[in-house]
Each structure stands twice: as C-alpha cells, then as structure tokens.
Amino acid sequence: MKSEILYPGAFPMVRVYLNEGETVKAESGAMVAASPTIDIESKMEGGFLGALSRKMLSGEKFFFQTLRASRGAGEVLLAPTVPGEIVLLDLDGVNEYMVQKDGFLAGTEGVKIESKMQSLTRGLLGGEGFFILRIGGTGRLILNSFGAIHKIELKPNEEYIVDNSHLVAWTSTTTYNIEKASSGWIASLTSGEGLVCRFRGPGVVYIQSRNPGSFGNWIRQFIPVSE
Amino acid sequence: MxxxxxxxxxxxxxxxxxxxxxxxxxxxxxxxxxxxxxxxxxxxxxxxxxxxxxxxxxxxxxxxxxxxxxxxxxxxxxxxxxxxxxxxxxxxxxxxxxxxxxxxxxxVRHSHRALWGSAVGVVVGLGLLLWFGADLIVEWAVARIPVEWEQKLGETVYQDFLSKEPVIKEGPAVSAVQEMTQRMAAKIPNNPYTFQVSVVQSPVVNAFALPGGYVVVFTGLMKKAESGEEVAGVLSHELNHVLQRHGMERIVKMMGLAAVVSILVGDQQGLIGLARQLGLELATLKFGREQETEADVTGIRLLSDARIAPDGMIRFFERLSEKDKERVELFSSHPMSAARAERLKAELAALPKQTPEPFTFEWKGVQDSLGVSEAKK
The missing domain is CATH 2.30.29 (PH-domain like)
Incomplete structure (x- = not known):
C-alpha cells in the first residue's frame, strides 16, 4: 500500500494505492473518487458501543468508511471537508498520537483508533472536549488540519506554548498543562488567547495555522440573517 | 535481531x-x-x-x-x-x-479519579438536593412571598372565575356561609387575610379556597350537607389551606424555577403573570396528601376554637366514606375518607372540650332557599 499527497497546500487530496484485499479506513464522507475495484463498507470501529461512545463523547463521526480493494488492486482519492494541509505519519507500533476530533482523515489497516478520556481540567479547559482520539498500532495515519500544518519537535523537558484551538495532534510521550495566556485572567481574555497549552517534550506536536472557531465567528458576520 | x-x-x-x-x-x-x-x-x-x-x-x-x-x-x-x-x-x-x-x-491517577469522583458527586448531590429538598426550597420560597402578592394573585383568579359563574349575591345561603366564616376568622390569631366567600350555583359537591383568602362554595355542597356544621367543617378545611399557604406552595412547585427566581428578585408582576397563565387551574389545585392532613387537623382545631360542633366535619367524612363509590368530587383526590374520619376523631379527643354554640340560621331554611325540598320531590 502506498499513499501520496496530491496538490499540497490549501486544497490537497490523498491518493492511496491498494493491493487486492487491502483496506483503508477513512473519515465518513472523505472519499472523493475510487477505482471500480474498490468497495465501500461502513464499519463501526470498536463495535456499536465503541462507535456510539466515540460519536457521543468526542463528537467524531459515528461511522468510519472502510474502502476495500476486494476485486483487484486500485486507488482511492480522499479529501477532508475543510481547506488545509494533510500530513502522513507512519506508525510503527510503539509511537502513538493523540488527535483532536476532526483531525483524523484516514488510516491503513492496523491503525488502531480509540476514544480517550482526558482529565477533568484538560477536558474542561483544553478546548478539545473530554474525549480525544488515541491512535496507535502500525500503518500509515493521515491527518488533516485547517490551514497549514506545522510540526514542533520537542527535546526531553523542552517546553512550548500552543493556543489550544490550534492543536491537531501530539505524541503520547508529550505532556501538557492548561494555563492562562497571561498572568491575570482579564489580560488572558483581552489578549484574545484565553487559555493555552504548555507542552513538555520529548515528542512532536502538530498545530494548524488557522483556528476553526475564530474563522466561524468571522464568517458569521457575512451570513444574512433570514427572519 | x-x-x-x-x-x-x-x-x-x-x-x-x-x-x-x-x-x-x-x-x-x-x-x-x-x-x-x-x-x-x-x-x-x-x-x-x-x-x-x-x-x-x-x-x-x-x-x-x-x-x-x-x-x-x-x-x-x-x-x-x-x-x-x-x-x-x-x-x-x-x-x-x-x-x-x-x-x-x-x-496522579488517584487525584484524577478523585477529581472525577467529586465532580460526579457534586452533580449527583445537586440532583438529590433538588429531588428531596424540593419541598424545603418551595417552603422557603413561599415564606418569602408577601401576603399582598398572594391576595392580588388570588383576587385576579377569583374575579375571573366569578365572572363566568352564576353567583348567588344574597339570601340565607350567603349569610349562612358568611356567618360561618366570620366566626372562624375571629378565632384565628394574627390573621393576615380578609376572607371573602361567594356561593356559586352548581351541582358540584365542592368548595375551594384560592391563595389570599378567596373562598368559593358550590350550592351542590350545601344541598348535600345535613347540617350547617358539616359545611362549616369543609370551610374550615379550606380556610386552613389558605392559612398554611398550601396554594402558594403548589403554584411555586408547578411554576418551578421561574417562580423561585421571581420571588428572589422581587418581581411581583412576573409572578402574577406566571400564575395567570395557569389560570383556573388554580381553582382546581390538587393538594398533596400531607397538605390535606394538615388542613384537616388544623381545620378541626379551628372549629373547636370557634365553638362550632366539630363532629359535623367528622360526620361529613363518614358519610363520604359510606358513599365512596359515588366519588364526591371534593375528595376525589383522597379516597381514604374513613381513615380521615378516624384520624379526626383521635384529634378531637385530644382537644379541650368546648360547649358548641349553634348558628343563628336554621339549616333547613337555608337548604329550602336553594330549592332542596323541590329537588327531593
């Protein structure tokens, strides 16, 4: 199985080549086009309850779609909903990524996805909700972002501060704490940053160059209000 | 490798x-x-x-x-x-x-678990408080309602109700219930209410009291009662619903949080507006069993204080229990008329003996003025 990013930049697509019998698991609705040898199955990862909990708790899509090359080799084109870059990550069985909801685009067979409950403070204040996706296993993981994806590499005990709504994914060797952006609450709110995450290495943090929530607020002013 | x-x-x-x-x-x-x-x-x-x-x-x-x-x-x-x-x-x-x-x-795990545990505990605790403490909250809120609000509220509904019903303005029946009410009201210490009683032409065997002291007696009840003391017993029960502010408690419960907030911020208009939305449901308020028992017990004490023979109230319940199958409407929400009569007898035995003073009216004459004798023919 091979995969490559087409049209890198704001409007990319991923081309995944599948040998006969291979599968790729994608966010529901992510498929753009596929060879006629590819079958689309809707599969509830982790069984019905697992899927339900993922849907209810992390707000992720209830179903993943599984694209299977059941009648011979073929290719699949996948794309995310929002404009933004795509990143390909290789999982070797030992590295694990925490992915905020909406960050997952696709994963090959062997990639394991589960919902993980965050601690109370992280859940309340982190901006990703109480549940995030923990993705491990082996294979290729495809993440998408809103805007460009930026990779931050942290050495052991090296720290970095990230506005929580710009988070896409981070390795499980990385810890983080939520804190106020400025020393005072008023300054934190008026600076427009509110709460930030202080990450501590070692590991990698992927952030997106645009904030979906802020973009939503900005675009709302142009939507005519119908009475 | x-x-x-x-x-x-x-x-x-x-x-x-x-x-x-x-x-x-x-x-x-x-x-x-x-x-x-x-x-x-x-x-x-x-x-x-x-x-x-x-x-x-x-x-x-x-x-x-x-x-x-x-x-x-x-x-x-x-x-x-x-x-x-x-x-x-x-x-x-x-x-x-x-x-x-x-x-x-x-x-770290322990502190996380403790944090989640206490968060769940707080939510469950609040739920339990609302569930079991609702009565306490309601009582607390009702105690804060000024009597004037209650009167304004009761009067609004009272006038609404009377404007649609055939009210008997004068006559022996009206003076009879007024006499009963006055005798009892005179014996209520620190009574903040001025009771107003109306007799309404209706076959319904019922009487009700609105918050603020507005009482309606239906002619059906007066025709069914065998003596003035029986009607006085029902009236005493209803007056005690008013005195214990049971109506307000029910209203606050029905309107829930909105009512509590209006009381807290002193929004009289808001509360009355809310109550008006309930409209005549007020008149048919179903009281809880505890409230009924309370009104029974304080009712019989009031009768005794006013030197009105309290056995009229008991007899009325006993006759109701005999005819429970008929389901007299007044007591439809509480089928235990016999048990109530027993409880009242016990309560009466504990009260100091009073020599009853008869009413100035003759009950037969009152009933005749309502046309009972013709109905019996």
Missing part, C-alpha cells in the same frame, strides 16, 4: 517523535537495539548509569535517562510486560527511584 520496536529513544540528532528501538532487560541493565534506519546505535545501559521516572501524557510510561550533556539519551518504555521485567531486574538502589515513580503515577 527483532524488528518490532517496543520503545522510543529521544536525544540530540534523533527524530523529534523519537527513534524506535527494541529494548530488552538483562542482568545488569538494558540492551537497546535500533529498529529501522536511524542514527541511533545499539547500546547497553547499566542500571548504575541510569535514572528513572514516570512520564508521558498519562504518567504511565517508564522514562530511563543516561549520559551527560549533548549525549543525554532518554528512553520511553510503555509495554507493561517490559516495565515489569525491568522492575524485577533492577537493583534496590534504583528500586527506590522506581517506587517513587510508581507512587507518582498512582498519585
């Missing part, structure tokens, strides 16, 4: 996400073999040269560090079996470190 990695190694010159490697526990340390293409070189790390701690997002990984300066390497172990093997093989000097690390993990 094996190609399945079970640990990640971090350090200068290594990938940011960590270099995958395979770690095994030997007698005197760890042996690390890089997996795949990586600048990492195979190494044996003696227990004496390393330090350990807990790390990772959930503090469930074993972090092993060694070296100095730019050559510091940090290894993250996650596999539980590997961590267990390490703990068995490690010397006691390092074990102290390890135990501290494990203790740290337990503490």
């Amino acid at each position: 094996t190609s399945i990695p079970n640990a990640l190694c971090f350090g200068d010159g290594l990938p940011g996400a960590g270099a995958p490697c395979h770690v095994t526990v030997s007698a005197d340390g760890l042996i690390m073999v890089p997996v795949g293409t990586s600048p990492l070189v195979e190494a044996a790390i003696a227990f004496t040269a390393m330090s350990v701690e807990a790390g990772g997002l959930d503090h469930d990984q074993l972090v092993v560090s060694w070296g100095v300066g730019a050559s510091v390497r940090t290894l993250y172990l996650k596999d539980p079996a590997l961590i267990l093997a390490f703990r068995h093989a490690a010397p006691s000097v390092l074990m102290a470190h390890l135990e501290r690390a494990a203790e740290q993990v337990r503490r």
